[in-house]
Amino acid sequence: MAKDKLLLIDGNSIAFRSFFALHNSLSKFVNKNGLHTNAIFGFNKMLDSILEQYQPTAALVAFDAGKTTFRNGKFDNYKGGRSKTPPELSEQMPYLRELLTGYGIKSYELPNYEADDIIGTLAKEAEAQDYAVVVVTGDRDLTQLSSEKTIVAVTKKGVSEVEEYTPAYVEEKLGVTPKQIIDIKGLAGDTSDNYPGVTKVGEKTAIKLLKQFDSLENLYEHLDELKPSKMKEHLIEDRDNAFISKDLATIRRDAPIEISLDDVQYAGINEEYLREFYHQMNFKSFLSKLDQTATQDGVEAVKKEVVFNVLNKDNVEQLQSLKGEIDFYLEMLDKNYHLSDFTGFVIGNADNIWVSDDVELLNNSKIKAILEDPKIKINVFDSKRTYVGLHRLGIKLTAVNFDILLQSYLLDTNDNSNDLGQLAHEHDYDAIDTDDDVYGKGAKRAVPEQTELFNHLARKLAAINFLGKQLDQELVKNEQNNLYWDIELPLAIVLAKMEISGIKVDRNRLNQMQSEFTERLSEIETNIYNEAGEEFNLNSPKQLGVVLFEKLKLPIIKKTKTGYSTAVDVLEKLQGESPIIDNILNYRTLSKIKSTYVDGLLKVIHTTDEKVHTTYVQTLTQTGRLSSIDPNLQNIPVRIEEGRKIRQAFVPAREGWHILSSDYSQIELRVLAHITGDQNLQEAFKNGEDIHATTAVKIFGLKDASEVTPNIRRQAKAVNFGIVYGISDYGLSQNIGISRKDAKKFIETYFKEFPGVKKYIDESVQLAKEQGYVETIAHRRRYLPDINSSSFNLRSFAERTAMNTPIQGSAADIIKIAMIDMENELEKRNLKSRMLLQVHDELIFEVPDEEMTLMKELVPKVMDSAVKLDVPLKVGAAWGNTWYDAK
DNA sequence: AAATTCACG
DNA sequence: ACGTACGTGAATTTA
Numbered sequence: 073m074a075k076d077k078l079l080l081i082d083g084n085s086i087a088f089r090s091f092f093a094l095h096n097s098l099s100k101f102v103n104k105n106g107l108h109t110n111a112i113f114g115f116n117k118m119l120d121s122i123l124e125q126y127q128p129t130a131a132l133v134a135f136d137a138g139k140t141t142f143r144n145g146k147f148d149n150y151k152g153g154r155s156k157t158p159p160e161l162s163e164q165m166p167y168l169r170e171l172l173t174g175y176g177i178k179s180y181e182l183p184n185y186e187a188d189d190i191i192g193t194l195a196k197e198a199e200a201q202d203y204a205v206v207v208v209t210g211d212r213d214l215t216q217l218s219s220e221k222t223i224v225a226v227t228k229k230g231v232s233e234v235e236e237y238t239p240a241y242v243e244e245k246l247g248v249t250p251k252q253i254i255d256i257k258g259l260a261g262d263t264s265d266n267y268p269g270v271t272k273v274g275e276k277t278a279i280k281l282l283k284q285f286d287s288l289e290n291l292y293e294h295l296d297e298l299k300p301s302k303m304k305e306h307l308i309e310d311r312d313n314a315f316i317s318k319d320l321a322t323i324r325r326d327a328p329i330e331i332s333l334d335d336v337q338y339a340g341i342n343e344e345y346l347r348e349f350y351h352q353m354n355f356k357s358f359l360s361k362l363d364q365t366a367t368q369d370g371v372e373a374v375k376k377e378v379v380f381n382v383l384n385k386d387n388v389e390q391l392q393s394l395k396g397e398i399d400f401y402l403e404m405l406d407k408n409y410h411l412s413d414f415t416g417f418v419i420g421n422a423d424n425i426w427v428s429d430d431v432e433l434l435n436n437s438k439i440k441a442i443l444e445d446p447k448i449k450i451n452v453f454d455s456k457r458t459y460v461g462l463h464r465l466g467i468k469l470t471a472v473n474f475d476i477l478l479q480s481y482l483l484d485t486n487d488n489s490n491d492l493g494q495l496a497h498e499h500d501y502d503a504i505d506t507d508d509d510v511y512g513k514g515a516k517r518a519v520p521e522q523t524e525l526f527n528h529l530a531r532k533l534a535a536i537n538f539l540g541k542q543l544d545q546e547l548v549k550n551e552q553n554n555l556y557w558d559i560e561l562p563l564a565i566v567l568a569k570m571e572i573s574g575i576k577v578d579r580n581r582l583n584q585m586q587s588e589f590t591e592r593l594s595e596i597e598t599n600i601y602n603e604a605g606e607e608f609n610l611n612s613p614k615q616l617g618v619v620l621f622e623k624l625k626l627p628i629i630k631k632t633k634t635g636y637s638t639a640v641d642v643l644e645k646l647q648g649e650s651p652i653i654d655n656i657l658n659y660r661t662l663s664k665i666k667s668t669y670v671d672g673l674l675k676v677i678h679t680t681d682e683k684v685h686t687t688y689v690q691t692l693t694q695t696g697r698l699s700s701i702d703p704n705l706q707n708i709p710v711r712i713e714e715g716r717k718i719r720q721a722f723v724p725a726r727e728g729w730h731i732l733s734s735d736y737s738q739i740e741l742r743v744l745a746h747i748t749g750d751q752n753l754q755e756a757f758k759n760g761e762d763i764h765a766t767t768a769v770k771i772f773g774l775k776d777a778s779e780v781t782p783n784i785r786r787q788a789k790a791v792n793f794g795i796v797y798g799i800s801d802y803g804l805s806q807n808i809g810i811s812r813k814d815a816k817k818f819i820e821t822y823f824k825e826f827p828g829v830k831k832y833i834d835e836s837v838q839l840a841k842e843q844g845y846v847e848t849i850a851h852r853r854r855y856l857p858d859i860n861s862s863s864f865n866l867r868s869f870a871e872r873t874a875m876n877t878p879i880q881g882s883a884a885d886i887i888k889i890a891m892i893d894m895e896n897e898l899e900k901r902n903l904k905s906r907m908l909l910q911v912h913d914e915l916i917f918e919v920p921d922e923e924m925t926l927m928k929e930l931v932p933k934v935m936d937s938a939v940k941l942d943v944p945l946k947v948g949a950a951w952g953n954t955w956y957d958a959k
Numbered sequence: 960a961a962a963t964t965c966a967c968g
Numbered sequence: 969a970c971g972t973a974c975g976t977g978a979a980t981t982t983a
Contacts, residue, residue, distance in 0.1 A: 612980080612982080613962090613980095639963080668979060793974090798973070802973080884975095
């Protein structure tokens with residue numbers, strides 16, 4: 073057995089294979105700089121399995137040097153007509169070199185030569201020195217190198233598995249010897265490398281000929297032995313091509329390489345370099361693999377032990393050392409912190425950590441004083457959650473400093489997690505586990521034994537301590553510190569107060585609606601079953617599809633991934649085909665209202681106060697909007713009267729109070745006018761015009777607003793929406809039911825009439841391509857990793873987002889500022905009125921009657937003066953007995 | 960857990 | 969030629 077083993081890898085080929093093996097999940101392999109990493113990931117997998125399998129003593133990865141090689145000199149069109157390497161792959165190539173550096177494997181390329189030639193040359197040299205050689209590639213042509221000492225391992229589908237070509241296996245598989253592979257190529261040519269061979273001769277014919285004549289040269293020497301045939305004519309005619317093709321297919325074994333076997337001895341990985349690289353690539357699995365091998369080798373412990381004290385009522389005095397800036401974390405395992413049990417807490421700083429699983433301790437005057445001290449700055453993870461949790465324990469969290477959940481969200485909305493462990497990992501801090509790891513997922517979630525719990529909590533505190541400062545610096549660097557300190561952090565407390573206030577729900581009203589809906593639904597159900605001639609599950613799109621399109625043979629308008637679409641737009645097109653359609657549409661509407669809103673809301677009313685307490689998710693949306701969950705109070709029906717009645721169940725918490733609702737009018741279009749600087753759009757708003765009518769006049773070339781019919785206005789409104797969403801002719805045509813051509817004309821006219829808008833759209837897409845992100849007026853950022861994608865879909869989506877996000881996001885900034893201002897006003901003026909809900913462009917309050925006169929002036933005033941734009945903000949207000957009546 | 964549908968801005 | 973409007977959450981069925 074040879075003592076030395078040389079591993080030679082065809083770099084470009086393996087990169088290419090890896091890239092396409094993981095092409096489906098391309099969008100999942102993106103690091104935080106927007107770099108695609110799928111080929112790197114696949115390459116790494118291949119390396120791991122190959123290194124383990126072959127245990128080489130020397131290794132080299134060969135790359136193609138560039139587009140042109142000596143082969144192009146021999147044949148103009150060599151590799152011509154190849155589609156060019158996708159940019160998502162090209163961008164990964166430099167990082168592959170880094171990966172190899174981490175593995176301690178040299179890479180090499182040689183101008184004018186291909187990777188094959190480097191491999192061929194070095195393999196020859198190694199064989200001469202009695203090495204065993206393994207060549208790894210995705211390209212079968214390299215099997216010509218296989219010999220008694222050289223195995224060619226060709227990757228199978230998944231990249232990390234290979235098929236080993238020994239000379240015997242080549243013969244078995246292809247019916248020729250390794251040497252004859254180039255003769256096949258000479259006769260049959262190669263479509264992918266774009267050289268011709270002999271006309272009408274393919275692989276099968278070539279093999280047959282070679283079995284008889286052994287080599288191309290011998291074949292031509294004995295050509296006269298062949299009976300006259302079409303094939304013989306082709307062979308004679310294409311003689312030159314055949315020899316050129318064979319030459320092109322021949323791997324050089326004498327390339328002028330300036331690297332020797334001594335240079336490629338393999339000494340193992342550079343762990344530190346690799347670790348840093350994995351962080352940069354966001355390769356979690358490889359990172360943990362590194363950790364495992366490190367521990368196994370006893371080189372280094374995975375994580376340092378964390379030191380903490382267990383707090384109890386006898387040692388709380390120790391906390392007196394906590395001054396200035398501290399860290400705190402309150403553990404509530406249930407997602408819904410309005411109801412969750414308390415699992416424990418941890419308090420401390422960089423020097424000392426105290427943990428406990430007894431939250432009653434928090435009400436100890438010593439601890440309470442610290443948490444409520446305005447002079448002690450407290451770093452947390454999720455200030456809103458912490459505020460609400462402590463509030464339930466009778467403690468008022470007063471001076472939050474860093475909230476790493478908020479900070480991290482502002483830095484990058486993509487890489488954000490509500491799990492502290494996961495989030496820490498995103499920021500390269502690894503001395504902590506995720507909650508899923510410690511507590512378990514889903515049904516298995518449970519509190520672990522005390523030591524493990526305390527360890528986890530202590531690690532959480534250490535993570536908060538470490539990350540707060542770091543993230544703060546990153547915010548400053550991004551000019552996002554004002555966004556954090558002046559908007560998001562104060563807003564978290566405002567939202568906490570709104571959630572705690574909750575909104576009262578009239579249970580009786582809902583119960584009454586419940587019986588009405590139950591009755592009406594069962595009636596409609598009976599009708600549908602009669603019309604269908606059978607009973608089925610109406611809530612199942614699948615079963616409904618069978619009834620409509622197979623049994624009743626209605627025309628199929630649209631299909632989904634899994635079957636027939638039965639969505640509203642489809643059903644509406646079928647109206648008139650059968651009376652069953654109207655009934656189904658009715659059923660859908662009513663059952664939606666009943667299940668989601670009537671039954672759904674009844675389930676989440678707190679029995680203690682007859683209120684619902686939503687949770688606003690502050691760190692979720694890609695644009696900066698809030699979201700509302702459990703229950704979602706931002707999608708209570710309003711457009712259809714039957715659903716709108718749900719709002720009658722939202723009532724003030726006390727007698728003699730009313731609901732006040734105040735909303736921005738066309739805030740997104742006003743923001744558009746502001747950030748585009750378009751003179752015409754700005755004029756329209758400054759003159760207080762009906763913006764949809766103005767747009768209608770412009771795009772339909774009307775004399776003035778008097779010519780605008782309701783239908784024309786409706787179309788213009790759709791165009792305005794389209795602009796805000798990042799318009800496409802197709803989208804617009806679908807929305808208002810016109811031809812794509814007409815839609816295109818509308819858009820073109822719009823851009824002519826509002827040239828500032830056109831200019832802005834082009835510029836923001838351009839900017840996104842250059843810097844990788846777009847920004848709102850308050851410097852909220854959204855990274856768009858797909859903006860330079862070669863996939864039309866992904867790129868187009870990113871482009872539309874680049875237009876829409878600054879608009880939707882700036883509108884979100886504005887209402888957030890208004891909410892903070894409003895809460896300040898309520899406090900300053902010592903008002904009893906409470907802000908209860910935010911619905912993106914609308915704020916809802918409950919107001920005692922004696923404050924109504926003031927509030928209905930104050931709220932709009934605060935809202936429209938939240939920021940100063942180049943156009944005025946317009947705010948409307950209405951009030952009534954219930955949310956329904958505040959219209 | 961994914962897919963479909965539909966409620967909101 | 970490609971195949972799309974932007975941002976969300978909840979209920980339901982199905983695999």
